[in-house]
Amino acid sequence: xxxxxxxxxxxxxxxxxxxxxxxxxxxxxxxxxxxxxxxxxxxxxxxxxxxxxxxxxxxxxxxxxxxxxxxxxxxxxxxxxxxxxxxxxxxxxxxxxxxxxxxxxxxxxxxxxxxxxxxxxxxxxxxxxxxxxxxxxxxxxxxxxxxxxxxxxxxxxxxxxxxxxxxxxxxxxxxxxxxxxxxxxxxxxxxxxxxxxxxxxxxxxxxxxxxxxxxxxxxxxxxxxxxxxxxxxxxxxxxxxxxxxxxxxxxxxxxxxxxxxxxxxxxxxxxxxxxxxxxxxxxxxxxxxxxxxxxxxxxxxxxxxxxxxxxxxxxxxxxxxxxxxxxxxxxxxxxxxxxxxxxxxxxxxxxxxxxxxxxxxxxxxxxxxxxxxxxxxxxxxxxxxxxxxxxxxxxxxxxxxxxxxxxxxxxxxxxxxxxxxxxxxxxxxxxxxxxxxxxxxxxxxxxxxxxxxxxxxxxxxxxxxxxxxxxxxxxxxx
Amino acid sequence: xxxxxxxxxxxxxxxxxxxxxxxxxxxxxxxxxxxxxxxxxxxxxxxxxxxxxxxxxxxxxxxxxxxxxxxxxxxxxxxxxxxxxxxxxxxxxxxxxxxxxxxxxxxxxxxxxxxxxxxxxxxxxxxxxxxxxxxxxxxxxxxxxxxxxxxxxxxxxxxxxxxxxxxxxxxxxxxxxxxxxxxxxxxxxxxxxxxxxxxxxxxxxxxxxxxxxxxxxxxxxxxxxxxxxxxxxxxxxxxxxxxxxxxxxxxxxxxxxxxxxxxxxxxxxxxxxxxxxxxxxxxxxxxxxxxxxxxxxxxxxxxxxxxxxxxxxxxxxxxxxxxxxxxxxxxxxxxxxxxxxxxxxxxxxxxxxxxxxxxxxxxxxxxxxxxxxxxxxxxxxxxxxxxxxxxxxxxxxxxxxxxxxxxxxxxxxxxxxxxxxxxxxxxxxxxxxxxxxxxxxxxxxxxxxxxxxxxxxxxxxxxxxxxxxxxxxxxxxx
Numbered sequence: 001x002x003x004x005x006x007x008x009x010x011x012x013x014x015x016x017x018x019x020x021x022x023x024x025x026x027x028x029x030x031x032x033x034x035x036x037x038x039x040x041x042x043x044x045x046x047x048x049x050x051x052x053x054x055x056x057x058x059x060x061x062x063x064x065x066x067x068x069x070x071x072x073x074x075x076x077x078x079x080x081x082x083x084x085x086x087x088x089x090x091x092x093x094x095x096x097x098x099x100x101x102x103x104x105x106x107x108x109x110x111x112x113x114x115x116x117x118x119x120x121x122x123x124x125x126x127x128x129x130x131x132x133x134x135x136x137x138x139x140x141x142x143x144x145x146x147x148x149x150x151x152x153x154x155x156x157x158x159x160x161x162x163x164x165x166x167x168x169x170x171x172x173x174x175x176x177x178x179x180x181x182x183x184x185x186x187x188x189x190x191x192x193x194x195x196x197x198x199x200x201x202x203x204x205x206x207x208x209x210x211x212x213x214x215x216x217x218x219x220x221x222x223x224x225x226x227x228x229x230x231x232x233x234x235x236x237x238x239x240x241x242x243x244x245x246x247x248x249x250x251x252x253x254x255x256x257x258x259x260x261x262x263x264x265x266x267x268x269x270x271x272x273x274x275x276x277x278x279x280x281x282x283x284x285x286x287x288x289x290x291x292x293x294x295x296x297x298x299x300x301x302x303x304x305x306x307x308x309x310x311x312x313x314x315x316x317x318x319x320x321x322x323x324x325x326x327x328x329x330x331x332x333x334x335x336x337x338x339x340x341x342x343x344x345x346x347x348x349x350x351x352x353x354x355x356x357x358x359x360x361x362x363x364x365x366x367x368x369x370x371x372x373x374x375x376x377x378x379x380x381x382x383x384x385x386x387x388x389x390x391x392x393x394x395x396x397x398x399x400x401x402x403x404x405x406x407x408x409x410x411x412x413x414x415x416x417x418x419x420x421x422x423x424x425x426x427x428x429x430x431x432x433x434x435x436x437x438x439x440x441x442x443x444x445x446x447x448x449x450x451x452x453x454x455x456x457x458x459x460x461x462x463x464x465x466x467x468x469x470x471x472x473x474x475x476x477x478x
Numbered sequence: 479x480x481x482x483x484x485x486x487x488x489x490x491x492x493x494x495x496x497x498x499x500x501x502x503x504x505x506x507x508x509x510x511x512x513x514x515x516x517x518x519x520x521x522x523x524x525x526x527x528x529x530x531x532x533x534x535x536x537x538x539x540x541x542x543x544x545x546x547x548x549x550x551x552x553x554x555x556x557x558x559x560x561x562x563x564x565x566x567x568x569x570x571x572x573x574x575x576x577x578x579x580x581x582x583x584x585x586x587x588x589x590x591x592x593x594x595x596x597x598x599x600x601x602x603x604x605x606x607x608x609x610x611x612x613x614x615x616x617x618x619x620x621x622x623x624x625x626x627x628x629x630x631x632x633x634x635x636x637x638x639x640x641x642x643x644x645x646x647x648x649x650x651x652x653x654x655x656x657x658x659x660x661x662x663x664x665x666x667x668x669x670x671x672x673x674x675x676x677x678x679x680x681x682x683x684x685x686x687x688x689x690x691x692x693x694x695x696x697x698x699x700x701x702x703x704x705x706x707x708x709x710x711x712x713x714x715x716x717x718x719x720x721x722x723x724x725x726x727x728x729x730x731x732x733x734x735x736x737x738x739x740x741x742x743x744x745x746x747x748x749x750x751x752x753x754x755x756x757x758x759x760x761x762x763x764x765x766x767x768x769x770x771x772x773x774x775x776x777x778x779x780x781x782x783x784x785x786x787x788x789x790x791x792x793x794x795x796x797x798x799x800x801x802x803x804x805x806x807x808x809x810x811x812x813x814x815x816x817x818x819x820x821x822x823x824x825x826x827x828x829x830x831x832x833x834x835x836x837x838x839x840x841x842x843x844x845x846x847x848x849x850x851x852x853x854x855x856x857x858x859x860x861x862x863x864x865x866x867x868x869x870x871x872x873x874x875x876x877x878x879x880x881x882x883x884x885x886x887x888x889x890x891x892x893x894x895x896x897x898x899x900x901x902x903x904x905x906x907x908x909x910x911x912x913x914x915x916x917x918x919x920x921x922x923x924x925x926x927x928x929x930x931x932x933x934x935x936x937x938x939x940x941x942x943x944x945x946x947x948x949x950x951x952x953x954x955x956x
Contacts, residue, residue, distance in 0.1 A: 036558060036600050037588070040551035045616070048547050069526050073518035073637055074552075074590075074621060075574075080514060096553075097578040098590065101636075102571055102625035110515070112552075112576065112590070122514050138523070142621070143552060147580035158579075159551055 011341075013280045018224040023153070025274055029283040029342050032153045039151040039158035043267075046342065049291035050270050051161060055141060057193050057288065058163065058265065061185055062139055067165060070138045072119045075110040080118045084243040087117060090210020094146045096158075112145040117211065117236070117262055120166040121244035124258075130249045131170050134258060137178070139165040154271035155228075155478050162266035168258045170250065172237065175259035176214075179235040182263040183216040186231035194269060195286040195393035196220050196276050197401050198230060199424070199473055201449030206436050209262075213237040219448045219473060221401040222275035225422025227448050227475035230272055233263035271478070276397050277366075283343030284366055286393050287386040294323040294382065295344040297335045299351030301327065309355050313348065313375070317382060340365060345389050346382065366393055409458040411465075414474075418443045424475050426451075428468035430461035439463055439474070448473040489819075491758045496702040501631070503752055507761040507820050510631045517629040517636035521745075524820065527769035528748050529639060533619060535671050535766065536641065536743065539663055540617055545643060548616045550597045553588040558596045562721040565595060568688020572625045574636075590623040595689065595714075595740055598644040599722035602736075608727045609648050612736060615656070617643040632749035633706075633956050640744035646736045648728065650715060653737035657713040660741040661694040664709035672747060673764040673871035674698050674754050675879050676708060677902070677951055679927030684914050687740075691715040697926040697951060699879040700753035703900025705926050705953035708750055711741035749956070754875050755844075761821030762844050764871050765864040772801040772860065773822040775813045777829030779805065787833050791826065791853070795860060818843060823867050824860065844871055887936040889943075892952075896921045902953050904929075906946035908939035917941055917952070926951040 011024035026032050031047030043051065059069070075098060082088045095111035113119065120138070128134060141163045151157045165182060169175045183200060190196045198218035208215035212234035220230045241247075241257040250256045277284040287293050294317060298310040310325045317323045326335045332349070339347045343365060350360040360378065362371045366389050373381045404423030408414035417425045429435060429447070440446055450470045461468050489502035504510050509525030521529065537547070553576060560566045573589035591597065598616070606612060619641050629635045643660060647653040661678060668674045676696035686693035690712035698708045719725075719735040728734045755762040765771050772795060776788040788803045795801045804813045810827070817825045821843060828838040838856065840849045844867050851859045882901030886892035895903045907913065907925070914925055928948045939946050 033601065033605065035551055035597070036555060037551045037553050037597075040553060042551070042601050043549040045546035045548055048549050051549075052547065068523035069530065070523055071521040071526050071529075071621075071639065073513055073515045073520070074623070075515050075518060075637070077514060094580050096576045096580075098574045099577045100575040100587075102573070109578075119513070119515075123511065123520050127511065143549075145552070159553070161549065 011280070011282060014223065014278075021278075021280070022271075022275065025278055025282055025341075026153045031270070031274075031283075037158075039148060041153050041157055043161075046291060047270065050273070050285070050289050051267055053289040053291065054193075054269060055163075058189055059141070061189060062163075062165070065137075065181065065185065067137050067139045069140060071140050071142065072116055072123060074113050074142070076113055076116075076118055077108050077110050079108065080122055081111060083118060083121070084211050084240055087211035087240075091115065091146075094148065096145050096147055113142075114144055114146045115262075115264070116140070116142075116144075116164055116166065117240060117260075118244075120168075120262075121240050121246060121260075124168050124260075125244055125246045128168060128246060128248050128258060131251050134248060135167055135169040135174060135178075137165070137167045139163055152271075152478075154274070155268055160267050162264050165261070165263045167261045168241075168246075169260070170248065170256075170258060172259050175237070175261050176235055179214070179216060179233045179261045179263070182261070183218065183231070183233040186233070186263070186265060187218050189265075190218060190220065190230060190269075190272075191394060193286070193288045194273055194276075195288075195390060195397060196230070196272055197394065197398040199449060199451050200453075201451035201473065203232075203449060204433075204436060204447050204472070206433055207447060209234045211236060211239060213239065217449050219424075219475070220272055220276065221404060221424060221475075222272070222478070223278070223400070224275070225404050225476075227424065227473075227477040228268070228272050228275070229448070229477065230269060231263070231265040234261060236260040236262070268478075277393060278343075281337070282341035284393070285343035285345060287345045287390045290343065290345050291322060292324050292342070292344050293321045293386060294346045294348060295335075295339045295342075296323065296325045296348045296350065297332055297339065298325065298327065299332050299349055299354075303352045305355060306350070306352060310350055313350065313360070313378065316379060321382065321386070336363075345386060364389060366396075407457050408462055411462055414462045415443065418445055418474075418476075422476070424448065424473050426455065426457060426471055426473055427462035428456075428458045428460060429470050429472045430464055430466040431469040432461075432464065432466075435461060435463040445474050445476050448475050448477065489758070489760060492701065492756075499756075499758070500749075500752060503756055503760055503819075504631045509748070509752075509761075515636075517626060519631050519635055521639075524769060525748065528751070528763070528767050529745055531767040531769065532671075532747060533641075536667055537619070539667060540641075540643070543615075543659065543663065545615050545617045547618060549618050549620065550594055550601060552591050552620070554591055554594075554596055555586050555588050557586065558600055559589060561596060561599070562689050562718055565689035565718075569593065569624075574623050574625055591620075592622055592624045593740075593742070594618070594620075594622075594642055594644065595718060595738075596722075598646075598740075599718050599724060599738075602646050602738075603722055603724045606646060606724060606726050606736060609729050612726060613645060613647045613652060613656075615643070615645045617641055630749075630956075632752070633746055638745050640742050643739070643741045645739045646719075646724075647738070648726065648734075648736060650737045653715070653739050654713055657692070657694060657711045657739045657741070660739070661696065661709070661711040664711070664741070664743060665696050667743075668696060668698065668708060668747075668750075669872060671764070671766045672751055672754075673766075673868060673875060674708070674750055675872065675876040677927060677929055678931075679929035679951065681710070681927060682911075682914060682925050682950070684911055685925060687712045689714060689717060691717060695927050697902075697953070698750055698754065699882060699902060699953075700750070700956070701756070701878070702753070703882050703954075705902065705951075705955040706746070706750050706753070707926070707955065708747060709741070709743040712739060714738040714740070746956075755871060756821070759815070760819035762871070763821040763823060765823045765868045768821065768823050769800060770802050770820070770822050771799045771864060772824045772826060773813075773817045773820075774801065774803045774826045774828065775810055775817065776803065776805065777810050777827055777832075781830045783833060784828070784830060788828055791828065791838070791856065794857060799860065799864070814841075823864060842867055844874075885935050886940055889940055892940045893921065896923055896952075896954075900954070902926065902951050904933065904935060904949055904951055905940035906934075906936045906938060907948050907950045908942055908944040909947040910939075910942065910944075913939055913941040923952050923954050926953050926955065
């Protein structure tokens with residue numbers, strides 16, 4: 001392996017500098033590029049193709065639950081954004097404002113959507129009149145803009161791609177049910193498709209979404225022990241409906257305010273894939289979101305029959321898998337290293353001796369395990385190996401996450417955990433904003449969530465010592 | 479039919495007022511809604527689902543030709559937009575400008591992309607160094623903004639959805655080949671998927687894209703005899719490469735400027751579908767882009783076994799088709815009219831007597847033909863009927879287009895054609911901008927294209943009488 005590495009530009013090791021390792025991987029695996037537009041990035045084909053696979057599979061799961069896709073404008077007039085007080089306070093400081101259209105100044109400035117609750121409310125106000133019109137379970141795939149100061153590819157950029165679901169219901173119960181349903185859908189998607197285990201829970205009042213009654217979240221742990229908020233689902237109650245004066249005639253013929261939810265996942269998931277699964281040779285992609293699942297690398301490709309055999313295998317496999325042949329004139333060693341950098345789950349090596357023996361070598365990207373496979377058995381072996389990779393990647397990520405999840409019963413244990421370790425720390429909390437603020441101030445860590453699965457670690461708050469109300473997950477977050 | 483119509487709000491007839499008919503259809507088929515954001519619209523589920531089907535099938539055709547998807551930022555700094563002179567002159571008057579990010583004014587204003595040639599150039603400048611990096615055949619699906627004064631749903635709005643392909647090549651020949659290849663792909667897509675016949679040709683100098691050396695176009699004829707530019711493909715030569723200083727080291731080790739193309743189709747295609755196929759009962763959707771292909775309407779649905787049978791048929795058909803059951807408590811007559819308004823290609827009627835006789839009635843939306851089908855044969859009859867509808871819709875549209883395509887050899891014939899008829903007029907042209915300007919001024923018609931399939935209608939220009947160089951298609955356009 002060492003020989004191969006010399007042939008591609010090396011990346012910084014994670015242990016040396018995780019942030020630089022991340023930047024190296026996104027660049028050298030050709031996922032993104034920087035642009036002249038500060039804080040915005042280019043999704044290159046290898047990066048965008050991951051997003052397409054996420055979209056396709058997530059969208060199919062949405063539609064199974066009755067979600068319909070729509071598309072609303074990208075601009076929000078200032079007066080609309082201002083209608084819900086908490087919401088505008090949360091978002092106004094970080095929006096981009098359009099003040100001129102064509103050669104004329106606009107009579108009212110508009111922001112580029114940072115999120116579309118206000119637009120959906122404006123739309124629902126005209127579209128919902130009776131209980132017969134409810135529920136509406138809509139989603140849109142689009143880009144949004146938040147004027148961030150510090151940006152990092154996928155994790156935080158001024159423009160990013162996402163989906164935002166916006167639903168409206170006749171009853172509070174139904175809205176709550178949808179909020180939780182989508183959080184569970186997100187969690188299953190992360191685990192089953194991205195091979196990323198998550199903690200499900202509720203955000204504290206301090207950390208919840210601007211304008212929400214309750215925000216639910218899934219939190220993942222990256223390889224460096226930092227947390228990444230990976231998807232959120234909000235229950236707005238009837239707050240937005242009241243602010244926007246949305247009403248419907250219920251079955252009992254009285255006018256009522258409906259109840260709303262929203263939920264979103266973004267291209268930051270690609271950052272999560274990189275930081276959960278990647279290693280010092282580059283990207284490691286879960287098979288279900290790998291744009292290339294199998295890379296066939298011919299050995300001694302100039303010998304007669306080698307390339308033909310490689311193409312034959314590709315044509316056989318491409319019916320069911322995303323497969324390519326690296327038939328460039330680079331050396332096999334260079335091709336191996338490049339295939340590793342790009343995170344292809346399986347590499348198939350085939351040379352003249354293999355062909356003679358009627359076999360080939362499959363090399364797993366995640367474990368480096370080499371498996372000799374008879375060419376006759378390839379069509380059945382490949383799916384089995386891909387499934388195994390997908391499953392074991394989740395297991396490894398879960399083992400890593402669990403090994404880096406600590407408990408702290410006392411303030412000393414809590415401080416000690418964050419001063420000496422990197423990971424989640426579970427600890428009890430009195431429920432006061434003051435403790436949350438003080439912990440953030442002193443340790444630079446934030447409450448990640450009040451997990452749905454509660455445990456009793458102690459009877460008292462880890463910070464103030466008063467009686468504890470909830471167990472929280474704490475962490476340093478991206 | 480008359481009875482049913484009373485039960486849904488009638489739409490204006492096309493003959494009475496085509497523009498109002500169009501507006502009624504887009505609203506009553508629930509394709510779009512207007513918003514508080516002037517000139518922007520909401521794509522409702524039934525409208526957006528058509529776009530999703532267009533995207534899916536067009537994207538698959540792109541990928542077969544080696545196209546890779548990417549995503550570039552939505553903002554263009556003013557200095558980038560200004561680099562290519564013709565381009566900025568064409569677009570600057572109709573862009574939206576962002577002047578403030580967060581609470582601060584921007585040091586350089588940025589426009590929301592009206593099209594992304596400049597951003598792709600900026601990207602290629604960093605990404606292309608050697609002939610080994612060429613060609614790059616990229617595309618993005620996104621929304622763009624053009625600050626139009628007059629807007630109409632799908633046809634012209636301040637924000638619209640589209641795809642924009644941007645390619646870069648080592649030779650002028652290869653760029654030209656790709657430009658024509660994509661135009662042909664667009665034409666095939668319109669005919670085979672949207673059932674819309676098109677005329678392929680080149681735009682005149684006057685009508686070509688800002689910054690292009692040559693613009694190719696496909697032009698379709700709407701039911702009212704007006705033309706709709708439905709897709710364009712541009713060859714930029716090395717003009718943008720020179721303006722942006724993009725160079726590559728060629729095989730001969732000299733630095734050269736590469737050659738570029740771009741090509742796009744938009745949500746205006748949905749407007750074309752409405753105006754080519756629709757009738758006085760509403761939308762008529764080609765099966766390949768119909769979000770619901772089959773609507774099963776139970777008759778006497780309260781009788782035992784009727785709804786069960788309807789669901790059974792749905793479950794059988796849903797493996798291969800997009801199908802739903804209208805099990806609402808509306809009357810069958812109302813449901814028929816609604817299914818017609820929404821343009822479902824096939825309606826299946828099934829009641830107690832049908833079930834007893836082991837049959838059902840299929841009603842084609844396009845011809846109103848009713849076909850009795852044995853339930854045993856449904857699975858094979860449905861695909862055959864859908865295929866027939868798709869094919870015949872194209873044939874009917876072609877017949878209409880051909881019947882409304884006129885030829886004019888003299889100025890008198892030309893004027894007379896536009897004064898008494900609505901449609902394409904084919905006529906000879908001397909090649910001068912002056913004639914083109916004068917014709918537009920006097921008759922309010924524009925040159926649609928110089929068709930690839932040339933004919934000789936006369937030896938002299940239809941306007942000035944000088945020797946003719948080309949045959950042109952002329953028309954009133956959306």
